[in-house]
Amino acid sequence: MYDFTYQKPASVADAVKLLGADPEAKALAGGMTLIPVLKQRLNKPSALVDLAGAGLAGISVAGGTVRIGAMTTHATVANSADVKKAIPALAKLAGGIGDKEVRHRGTIGGSLANDDPTADYPAAVLALGATVETNKRTINADDFFQGMFTTALESGELITAISFPVPEKAAYMKFPNPASRYALVGVFVAKGPAGVRVTVTGAGQNGVFRHRAMEAALQKSFSQAAIADIATPADGLNSDIHAGAEYRAHLVGVMARRAVAAAG
Amino acid sequence: MPQVALTVNGKKVTVDVEGRTLLVELLREKLGLTGTHVGCDTSQCGACVVHLDGTSVKSCTMLALQAAGRSVITIEGLAKPDGTLHPMQEMFREHHALQCGFCTPGMVMSAIDLVQSHPEGLSEQQIRHGLEGNLCRCTGYHNIVKAIAAAWPLMHGKAMPAAAE
Ligand SMILES: Cc1cc2nc3c(=O)[nH]c(=O)nc-3n(C[C@H](O)[C@H](O)[C@H](O)COP(=O)(O)OP(=O)(O)OC[C@H]3O[C@@H](n4cnc5c(N)ncnc54)[C@H](O)[C@@H]3O)c2cc1C
Ligand code: FES
Ligand code: FES
Numbered sequence: 418m419y420d421f422t423y424q425k426p427a428s429v430a431d432a433v434k435l436l437g438a439d440p441e442a443k444a445l446a447g448g449m450t451l452i453p454v455l456k457q458r459l460n461k462p463s464a465l466v467d468l469a470g471a472g473l474a475g476i477s478v479a480g481g482t483v484r485i486g487a488m489t490t491h492a493t494v495a496n497s498a499d500v501k502k503a504i505p506a507l508a509k510l511a512g513g514i515g516d517k518e519v520r521h522r523g524t525i526g527g528s529l530a531n532d533d534p535t536a537d538y539p540a541a542v543l544a545l546g547a548t549v550e551t552n553k554r555t556i557n558a559d560d561f562f563q564g565m566f567t568t569a570l571e572s573g574e575l576i577t578a579i580s581f582p583v584p585e586k587a588a589y590m591k592f593p594n595p596a597s598r599y600a601l602v603g604v605f606v607a608k609g610p611a612g613v614r615v616t617v618t619g620a621g622q623n624g625v626f627r628h629r630a631m632e633a634a635l636q637k638s639f640s641q642a643a644i645a646d647i648a649t650p651a652d653g654l655n656s657d658i659h660a661g662a663e664y665r666a667h668l669v670g671v672m673a674r675r676a677v678a679a680a681g
Numbered sequence: 682m683p684q685v686a687l688t689v690n691g692k693k694v695t696v697d698v699e700g701r702t703l704l705v706e707l708l709r710e711k712l713g714l715t716g717t718h719v720g721c722d723t724s725q726c727g728a729c730v731v732h733l734d735g736t737s738v739k740s741c742t743m744l745a746l747q748a749a750g751r752s753v754i755t756i757e758g759l760a761k762p763d764g765t766l767h768p769m770q771e772m773f774r775e776h777h778a779l780q781c782g783f784c785t786p787g788m789v790m791s792a793i794d795l796v797q798s799h800p801e802g803l804s805e806q807q808i809r810h811g812l813e814g815n816l817c818r819c820t821g822y823h824n825i826v827k828a829i830a831a832a833w834p835l836m837h838g839k840a841m842p843a844a845a846e
Contacts, residue, residue, distance in 0.1 A: 418701040420700055423683065448747070452703075452724075453724055455701070517811060518814040519724070521737060522738055597725075661838075674757060
């Protein structure tokens with residue numbers, strides 16, 4: 418790692434000021450992605466601005482919305498009685514991220530800002546039609562994800578919280594890479610205020626995407642049978658050492674059917 | 682040079698570090714606590730697991746400065762001053778849950794967190810899942826799983842609930 422200055426501001430306003438004053442400075446959340454990147458010297462920030470003191474952790478449920486602070490860890494979301502009650506699929510998704518030590522440190526804000534094409538949270542945010550809150554605006558899930566490792570966030574803009582409307586029903590099924598636990602393919606199915614949505618992570622070359630054909634079929638009849646014959650084209654899906662595009666396309670169907678069954 | 686003040690195994694320490702100094706480097710190189718191992722240095726293997734305010738974390742993926750003001754427990758901090766082993770260490774010995782021993786400090790720290798955070802009991806399946814962040818190249822895991830199941834009643838002072846098994 419190249420050396421850097423470490424700062425731990427006590428508020429979002431101070432964090433934004435520090436990041437704004439120095440374009441080479443970077444925000445630090447759980448560090449589960451950023452620190453390995455820095456170890457490989459793929460990035461050379463002048464300063465790391467640790468968000469741990471900025472008061473961004475916590476979960477609240479009100480008026481049919483679950484609001485999760487950006488610095489809330491995966492473990493906290495997975496174990497939250499409120500989340501388990503309101504959106505059990507989200508708690509289960511968080512409990513399936515990496516391993517427990519990753520979940521103890523990794524945060525929802527860090528995961529979304531990073532927008533890894535194999536990350537789990539993007540599937541939930543897009544399927545549930547969540548809203549990403551930042552220090553300057555709110556961004557709809559549909560506008561937030563802009564291709565792998567690319568989001569609508571501007572330089573120095575910080576995610577402060579994510580608001581999830583509580584769905585009527587939802588489920589997430591992932592086929593994890595057996596080594597890393599990242600999604601080889603993950604499918605989130607939800608029926609809620611945003612309609613019926615089916616999102617796929619892990620498979621697309623441009624990151625998370627909505628499966629419109631399945632959405633249309635499930636809108637008519639929310640059942641496994643409704644999507645049994647819908648093939649997913651392998652075009653635009655990833656092929657790598659872990660799985661070919663054809664296999665991923667097949668897994669999308671399997672995971673989607675399992676998710677529909679689990680959603681009930 | 683920045684300084685970090687924290688508690689390690691119950692003792693308050695203040696150490697000069699760089700921004701980039703990892704918690705595991707602080708422990709091993711500055712404090713001489715070499716029981717915490719570095720296997721992969723890429724957040725995969727769990728040989729470096731320590732407790733941060735009672736919760737298991739990978740100390741190779743955390744900056745020393747992120748631990749400021751917090752309490753860290755390493756494998757060296759588990760046994761009593763008279764040498765009596767922690768029940769998890771004792772069960773690892775009893776059940777032959779280690780061979781080369783390289784993964785053991787991280788396994789033990791991870792296992793203690795797992796048992797502590799499941800007062801309702803732990804099934805074999807849950808123990809195996811709970812060890813996803815710890816790799817062992819020798820044992821094949823079976824005896825590690827047995828040791829953890831055997832440590833549960835000792836740590837909670839009661840028999841494992843039957844439903845969990
Ligand atoms: C072994 C291992 C297994 C994993 N398995 C999975 C898995 O199965 N599924 C999965 O989804 N993920 C997985 N992850 C990734 C994990 O979920 C990380 O938590 C996540 O990628 C990044 O979150 P973080 O809080 O650690 O962010 P950091 O690493 O601290 O930051 C990541 C990036 O986001 C930026 N950032 C952080 N917070 C904010 C914010 N509030 N606003 C704006 N920018 C911000 C940082 O500047 C940085 O660029 C795994 C990681 C490891 C090490
Ligand atoms: S050395 Fe930290 S996880 Fe391997
Ligand atoms: S005992 Fe050798 S790696 Fe686990």
